Amino acid sequence: MTHNKKSSLLCSLHSNLQLTNEAFLLTFNYAGPIPSGGQFFLVKPVLSPVFLPRPFCAFDFKETEGGERRISFLIARRGAGAQALCAMASGQDAVITGPLGNCWEEAASGAVKNGAGGRAAIVCGGVGIAAFNLWILETLKQEKKYFKFIDFYGGFKTEPFAFLSIAQKIEKAGGSVVIASENPACNLKYQDLNFNIQNGVATDFIDFKKYTAVFACGPLPLLKKAAAECAGNNVSCFVSLEKKMACGVGACLGCAINGKSGSKRICADGPIFDAKEMFL
Ligand SMILES: Cc1cc2nc3c(=O)[nH]c(=O)nc-3n(C[C@H](O)[C@H](O)[C@H](O)COP(=O)(O)OP(=O)(O)OC[C@H]3O[C@@H](n4cnc5c(N)ncnc54)[C@H](O)[C@@H]3O)c2cc1C
Numbered sequence: 001m002t003h004n005k006k007s008s009l010l011c012s013l014h015s016n017l018q019l020t021n022e023a024f025l026l027t028f029n030y031a032g033p034i035p036s037g038g039q040f041f042l043v044k045p046v047l048s049p050v051f052l053p054r055p056f057c058a059f060d061f062k063e064t065e066g067g068e069r070r071i072s073f074l075i076a077r078r079g080a081g082a083q084a085l086c087a088m089a090s091g092q093d094a095v096i097t098g099p100l101g102n103c104w105e106e107a108a109s110g111a112v113k114n115g116a117g118g119r120a121a122i123v124c125g126g127v128g129i130a131a132f133n134l135w136i137l138e139t140l141k142q143e144k145k146y147f148k149f150i151d152f153y154g155g156f157k158t159e160p161f162a163f164l165s166i167a168q169k170i171e172k173a174g175g176s177v178v179i180a181s182e183n184p185a186c187n188l189k190y191q192d193l194n195f196n197i198q199n200g201v202a203t204d205f206i207d208f209k210k211y212t213a214v215f216a217c218g219p220l221p222l223l224k225k226a227a228a229e230c231a232g233n234n235v236s237c238f239v240s241l242e243k244k245m246a247c248g249v250g251a252c253l254g255c256a257i258n259g260k261s262g263s264k265r266i267c268a269d270g271p272i273f274d275a276k277e278m279f280l
């Protein structure tokens with residue numbers, strides 16, 4: 001369920017953990033509305049060289065025993081906006097606006113219109129994993145409300161990151177996990193973890209026809225492949241799309257793209273769309 005409440009708050013950084021050369025996990029003290037898995041926030045440090053805040057998915061949300069709320073973002077250090085965030089030190093402030101957009105829960109309820117109980121696949125590439133952690137935590141608590149089993153496919157160009165606790169939870173709930181890296185050295189590094197670590201591209205290891213629904217986030221080629229395979233096998237496919245944003249609330253049309261039924265704003269109509277309604 002999407003929470004309609006939004007806030008724009010000055011939040012201090014609680015911790016900044018560098019996971020790989022590219023990926024950082026930033027956790028903020030945050031007193032705002034609770035996000036649903038798949039929703040995003042606009043985030044910008046108070047000290048930033050960029051004018052517009054950047055969109056990032058809520059990776060995690062926790063309420064401590066003392067009632068303090070914390071929100072985490074998994075950020076790939078790319079351009080100036082992400083670099084400024086990744087350079088933040090504990091105690092520094094950022095403006096965090098959200099939660100924004102729709103959520104995976106809405107997509108899942110749309111995917112099981114003809115009855116719950118099948119098998120779903122979560123497919124992500126690189127930092128696309130950020131879109132799923134919160135939803136996996138939510139959905140695994142819901143006693144198989146939509147799907148009997150959820151499998152997880154995570155693809156990474158080089159070093160996998162942020163997958164361990166997701167993979168453990170999915171396996172505990174009876175789902176299978178494939179972590180695919182295009183770097184063969186990763187097979188050796190993670191072989192003690194007993195996960196199915198494959199060398200190659202995540203979508204190569206998916207038997208799409210066994211799923212009721214596929215949920216995907218990551219680079220466009222991954223989304224295109226997932227959407228095409230699902231279309232060919234009559235499987236529902238939902239994708240989280242990205243575009244540069246300005247207002248984040250549907251007002252400026254800066255993130256509009258052409259959908260099959262007209263223009264769609266990624267921030268306000270998405271970011272999660274039924275793949276068959278979009279031109280991928
Ligand atoms: C709804 C939504 C949720 C998002 N969630 C996350 C998230 O959880 N974590 C995260 O790290 N990112 C996320 N993104 C992507 C992130 O907002 C963009 O990468 C953003 O542009 C980063 O800003 P920047 O200033 O660092 O880079 P920009 O100044 O926008 O771009 C600088 C350079 O980086 C390159 N670049 C920018 N984005 C990408 C990209 N996605 N892939 C490859 N190269 C890129 C550009 O081509 C450019 O050369 C999300 C985007 C959307 C729309």
Ligand code: FES
Binds near residue numbers: 247
């Ligand atoms: S960013 Fe303004 S409409 Fe989407």
